[in-house]
Amino acid sequence: MQGICDICNRVGFLHVCQLCGRRVCDRCFLADRGVCILCFRGRFLRKNEDMSLP
Template sequence: MEVKGVCSICGKVAFLHTCRLCGALVCSDCYVPELGVCRICAGKLRRKSLKGAF
């Protein structure tokens, strides 16, 4: 089921996805489908993985 509303990150009115980590409703531009998370959580995940690499 697709839900249309306002993206909680950029404010665009669009069909929304739910971030599996924080639960934010975000548009396609603010969603990272490979990870199933919003771009904010994706950035946090990437920083965590980089810290573990050193």
């Protein structure tokens, strides 16, 4: 699918984030996780920070 990235507004091929449904470009999508960079930052990184607390 082609269109405009919901995060950076670049035009090109888009992926759909499995968590939020945003349509995002290759630069804003983490293919190995199937999520956009915003969901990765907000959910995966926060979860890892919580796990490292004493």
